[in-house]
């Protein structure tokens with residue numbers, strides 16, 4: 001009994017002594033701590049948490065709104081994500097963060113849209129996500145069509161005339177990104193020779209690879225949005241069948257596994273959210289992250305999560321209040337917020353941010369910057 | 384023709400891995416009537432041990448030995464701790480127990496290792512190609528076929544030439560009577576689990592060699608395939624499991640190869656329909672064993 | 679009494695499968711060298727009794743002793759290694775294993791190759807038909823051959839007492855005669871036998887003593903000759 005009593009007395013004393021408590025900005029995290037999306041949501045959250053800690057250490061947003069995070073595990077399940085979003089809304093959060101995938105984000109978005117609470121997906125890239133949910137839904141990562149436009153522009157610049165795309169109907173990302181690439185590539189005068197498919201997670205590409213090897217004429221380039229475990233298996237089997245055609249990929253393969261594959265991925269070019277050139281803000285962030293956690297930031301999702309903190313900081317500052325509607329309107333009007341991965345704008349977009357895409361070439365197991373920037377809006381295929 | 388031969392090789396390689404996995408399920412099921420869904424986590428264990436052994440710069444052969452030994456050990460421990468207490472319980476109880484074991488292991492992997500994939504850097508020598516006339520065979524693909532052949536031959540020898548192996552075959556037909564031979568029931572069951580662990584370990588390494596990484600959920604899909612293969616073959620029949628594995632691999636590869644492009648997204652649905660068609664003609668699977676009344 | 683302790687000494691044996699009580703506290707003894715038969719209608723609890731003795735059915739007993747040793751808590755494999763085994767009802771051979779493999783597994787308790795080969799040679803002399811079928815799958819044998827194999831498999835463990843559960847079930851009369859001749863022969867070689875049999879006349883002919891089970895209880899017991907003469911037995915089993 002005694003320790004408890006002392007404790008409550010202390011709390012009472014502190015409560016009396018402390019100044020009037022600041023108003024908290026409550027952000028609900030309906031993201032995956034376990035399951036298939038955890039590999040993406042977890043690093044995003046690590047970066048986000050780091051930014052939130054910095055903001056709180058500086059006295060909160062605009063010096064008056066400390067951020068309070070409420071995290072609930074969605075177990076990578078869409079129905080669970082909607083359930084968790086509802087719980088968070090009931091707890092009175094002003095902003096909700098949803099997982100790195102369109103499906104659970106849409107499920108959660110149905111709840112937040114109805115409640116008039118702005119929501120961000122950590123790193124879903126499907127450009128139709130905000131369209132499917134409504135004006136309170138935002139993305140936080142370069143959209144599929146934006147990445148595809150950059151890759152197509154690069155392919156044409158390399159002199160590739162023909163391409164083959166490999167899609168999987170299992171997610172919007174693996175299906176649509178290569179299709180956007182095909183659109184942008186043909187719009188710029190390239191020819192699509194065909195489309196192969198694969199089932200995610202099965203990692204058997206042998207039949208598909210045999211078909212590609214037998215193609216006549218051969219494509220100049222193969223583009224896919226496959227990621228782990230499919231992408232490494234594809235590369236192994238493709239090169240194992242003697243097919244040396246260049247391969248283009250997307251941000252899903254920006255992971256340690258890819259870089260551990262040695263010669264198999266030599267020369268692969270992929271799009272991603274940022275590149276740490278020397279002296280860049282991203283390089284500074286990476287150094288800061290390593291100093292703080294002792295670990296290399298081995299995926300750009302960490303920096304991307306960090307930037308979401310900056311975006312929210314900018315929006316709430318601009319709104320000047322914690323009213324969800326005011327925050328939503330502020331987000332939609334943001335221009336050139338300086339994140340560590342580059343400038344981020346929402347003004348004039350349909351919920352997906354306009355932000356820079358980096359093209360990276362894998363050379364000797366290291367990343368080499370090919371190009372960084374925002375594609376011309378006219379080159380971006382419509383969602 | 385060349386393409387067909389090439390696809391046949393592809394089917395052989397994929398089917399072989401399915402066969403090893405289905406066999407691992409069947410070995411245990413045939414004896415104690417348990418479909419061990421934690422079989423996938425045995426594969427994952429092999430993957431993690433391989434990843435850590437390579438990260439610790441152990442020699443490659445030693446890494447392989449450890450990576451195969453770990454799931455063998457884990458399978459035996461699993462039997463002792465989780466399945467022995469419910470031995471002889473209803474099929475549902477056994478199934479739920481194996482779901483629980485599988486879920487617990489996945490959570491342990493996530494919390495104590497990482498939710499994210501851990502790279503398993505395979506030696507560069509394994510990414511070459513062997514050309515046989517017009518056919519291309521990736522080194523890993525060849526190793527996969529050779530390993531499957533070796534494992535099947537080894538297991539056949541074990542089952543047909545040793546007392547322990549014959550006891551396992553007998554136990555698959557009539558477990559109670561094996562005990563009447565003075566053979567220890569626990570020994571036979573433990574042997575079955577050890578063999579299933581060995582099969583899972585080898586299949587897990589072949590699986591990981593293709594994908595280059597291991598994550599907590601890695602085992603789910605292959606064990607599902609193995610389950611389908613075992614059903615096609617006739618649950619509990621070892622030969623059936625092997626046949627089912629090869630048939631499933633053959634169906635998947637050939638559909639991927641020859642289905643029209645517009646149909647490809649439905650490949651798995653078509654494959655499952657073919658499997659159901661097989662079961663319509665042979666409801667007990669290809670090589671069902673006769674059910675034996677137990678005491 | 680000055681007679682030596684019986685080889686098998688059972689009292690208060692109860693077998694229940696959940697709510698079903700198949701055997702309800704029976705007492706039973708078998709002395710060394712005896713043939714004792716256990717009679718009773720279908721479902722009386724005969725198989726349950728034999729299975730319980732070797733630990734294959736759930737059992738409770740006040741006393742369950744074999745060769746003076748308490749076996750109430752031993753698992754089947756230890757009971758068999760100790761010298762008591764069962765030829766189960768319905769033969770229960772392993773269809774896909776060969777005859778030779780049955781003999782090998784049956785003799786699994788023998789430590790060295792020597793004793794195993796010796797016992798095997800003995801069995802093949804006793805059952806010449808099996809010698810001709812060594813590499814054949816047991817599932818392809820005739821019913822009589824399967825019964826011989828089932829007995830041979832049990833004998834491979836060199837038991838002191840053999841429990842036989844309806845060895846004549848479903849077999850042609852000549853084969854039944856051969857099997858009963860064999861049982862007598864085995865006893866003359868010193869084996870003790872507890873025999874469950876539907877063919878009461880045949881059983882009482884070779885047995886020394888018998889028990890009659892009714893609904894899991896022993897209702898009558900006595901020498902084979904007395905049972906043969908008993909009016910009840912005559913009415914129930916031997917026809918008018």
Ligand SMILES: Nc1ncnc2c1ncn2[C@@H]1O[C@H](COP(=O)(O)OP(=O)(O)O)[C@@H](O)[C@H]1O
Pocket residue numbers: 678695698699700718719720721722723724725726727
């Ligand atoms: N494994 C079992 N589970 C439940 N009941 C059983 C089982 N085996 C036998 N019984 C029941 O026990 C009773 C005795 O059966 P059993 O011992 O086989 O008789 P018998 O061999 O004299 O024909 C019967 O009512 C039978 O239905």
Ligand SMILES: [Mg+2]
Pocket residue numbers: 724725726767
């Ligand atoms: Mg009976």
